[in-house]
Amino acid sequence: MTVTASEDWRNAGFGLYVHWPFCQAKCPYCDFNSHVAREVDQTRWLAAYESEIRRLSEDIPGRVLNTVFFGGGTPSLMAPETVAGVLEAARRVWPFANDIEITLEANPTSVEADRFRGYRDAGVNRLSMGIQSLNDDHLRRLGRLHSAGEARRAFTIARETFDKVSFDLIYARQDQTLSEWQAELGEALSMAIDHLSLYQLTIEDGTAFGARHAAGGLRGLPDDDLSADLYAATQDICASAGLPGYEISNHAAEDAQSQHNLIYWRYGDYAGIGPGAHGRLSNAAGRFATDTPLQPGAWLEKVERHGNGEASRTPLPTEEQAAEYLMMSLRLAEGMDPLRYEKLLGQPLDEAAILPLEELGLLERRDGRLRATVQGRMVLNGVIRDLLPG
Ligand SMILES: C[S@@+](CC[C@H](N)C(=O)[O-])C[C@H]1O[C@@H](n2cnc3c(N)ncnc32)[C@H](O)[C@@H]1O
Ligand code: SF4
Numbered sequence: 001m002t003v004t005a006s007e008d009w010r011n012a013g014f015g016l017y018v019h020w021p022f023c024q025a026k027c028p029y030c031d032f033n034s035h036v037a038r039e040v041d042q043t044r045w046l047a048a049y050e051s052e053i054r055r056l057s058e059d060i061p062g063r064v065l066n067t068v069f070f071g072g073g074t075p076s077l078m079a080p081e082t083v084a085g086v087l088e089a090a091r092r093v094w095p096f097a098n099d100i101e102i103t104l105e106a107n108p109t110s111v112e113a114d115r116f117r118g119y120r121d122a123g124v125n126r127l128s129m130g131i132q133s134l135n136d137d138h139l140r141r142l143g144r145l146h147s148a149g150e151a152r153r154a155f156t157i158a159r160e161t162f163d164k165v166s167f168d169l170i171y172a173r174q175d176q177t178l179s180e181w182q183a184e185l186g187e188a189l190s191m192a193i194d195h196l197s198l199y200q201l202t203i204e205d206g207t208a209f210g211a212r213h214a215a216g217g218l219r220g221l222p223d224d225d226l227s228a229d230l231y232a233a234t235q236d237i238c239a240s241a242g243l244p245g246y247e248i249s250n251h252a253a254e255d256a257q258s259q260h261n262l263i264y265w266r267y268g269d270y271a272g273i274g275p276g277a278h279g280r281l282s283n284a285a286g287r288f289a290t291d292t293p294l295q296p297g298a299w300l301e302k303v304e305r306h307g308n309g310e311a312s313r314t315p316l317p318t319e320e321q322a323a324e325y326l327m328m329s330l331r332l333a334e335g336m337d338p339l340r341y342e343k344l345l346g347q348p349l350d351e352a353a354i355l356p357l358e359e360l361g362l363l364e365r366r367d368g369r370l371r372a373t374v375q376g377r378m379v380l381n382g383v384i385r386d387l388l389p390g
Contacts, residue, residue, distance in 0.1 A: 012268025019274030028208035057093030080118025335371025
């Protein structure tokens with residue numbers, strides 16, 4: 001069978017992303033689409049998610065769902081009944097794959113840990129926890145509402161409740177030395193974890209940290225050399241512990257990789273519902289990108305009034321799909337399939353662009369695939385710029 005442009009997604013599967021945009025407080029570093037609201041009518045929100053799932057299933061019927069991801073914001077503020085309702089609506093229109101992965105992002109407070117069993121009973125089988133640090137002083141400086149002890153207790157409950165548990169840590173923090181990070185990461189790896197997302201702290205415009213940094217505050221952030229050393233040490237320590245980096249910031253044993261995120265990185269199809277959620281979908285008309293309004297109230301009103309929460313739907317020409325595939329797949333240690341890229345673009349990758357990057361040790365070719373090396377993944381934007389035509 002020849003793979004036409006609108007069937008390219010079959011190389012990677014189909015997932016559903018559900019964005020829950022509310023948090024108890026806004027963390028000073030965070031530029032995710034998250035909002036603090038006094039009251040949220042979860043019945044209304046569930047009805048809106050159900051309506052969006054029904055609408056999208058008419059565009060893309062007959063799919064088997066490989067993954068669902070509840071992201072945020074803080075989805076662990078959702079009532080388990082809301083989560084169950086979303087999953088029931090999804091199952092009605094898209095049969096679940098036998099090995100479906102259903103992830104929910106959770107903040108590690110004791111109140112939220114009380115809901116973990118409810119999420120499991122609703123169908124969630126993987127928890128992704130935002131622990132951020134195992135050090136109380138650093139948690140306070142990151143503006144987190146939980147202590148390290150509370151996070152460890154929530155993790156223990158998660159481990160007892162779910163087959164798969166991941167947690168996030170933020171490193172390259174203010175005044176963090178290489179040896180402190182090595183010790184903290186070692187402690188994280190000793191916690192019977194099989195997946196870790198490890199992010200270097202980035203200072204984003206429009207956040208409280210962004211403003212503090214612009215005003216000359218937030219001293220003690222690492223320079224480029226220390227950042228590179230922290231990254232390299234992270235790769236080595238995780239690999240030695242059996243959780244190699246399978247993506248720039250993600251580390252896991254082979255059977256514990258995030259199947260949902262792999263759909264993004266392998267450039268599959270995903271329906272994105274909720275405020276600020278993006279989607280990539282394919283049907284007989286081709287492949288298209290969707291997005292939604294960022295403001296929770298605006299999204300909810302759009303769904304309730306017009307039966308459609310999309311802010312835009314943009315057709316993706318095959319050249320653009322090829323570029324997106326390249327950008328996403330080179331984040332992965334497994335890299336990309338040059339033939340799949342060629343099928344989309346109608347021409348192969350530029351050999352003259354690859355050779356110098358190979359000589360610099362930033363790219364390598366093995367088993368018919370092209371990969372960015374660990375060094376290459378550290379400067380991936382530049383590598384991609386060189387590879388893209390034009
Ligand atoms: C959607 S967010 C938050 C999930 C959850 N609400 C929480 O706070 O635990 C996913 C992850 O992105 C990471 N993150 C957010 N802002 C960041 C920043 N400025 N720099 C580095 N990592 C960041 C955090 O590790 C966070 O857990
Ligand atoms: S880091 Fe998590 S809890 Fe904090 S504001 Fe962002 S989404 Fe909300």
